Amino acid sequence: MTVKDARNAEMERLHSEGASYAALGRQFGLSPSRVTEIIARIRRKRKTLQLLLEAPLRRTT
Numbered sequence: 001m002t003v004k005d006a007r008n009a010e011m012e013r014l015h016s017e018g019a020s021y022a023a024l025g026r027q028f029g030l031s032p033s034r035v036t037e038i039i040a041r042i043r044r045k046r047k048t049l050q051l052l053l054e055a056p057l058r059r060t061t
Helices: 003-016 021-028 032-054
Strands: none
Touching: 003 021, 003 032, 021 032
């Protein structure tokens, strides 16, 4: 895990605990809109992985 990955995961965790985008932006030195983009990307990736894990396996011939 890179430094940015760890930072982004921490941002997502703090937001899920109730921190605002503005507060996270101040804490991590980013704009609130950038924090929003990062958290949205993390959640999209998580949802995609969840869908892939839940999908039935394809049979190849």
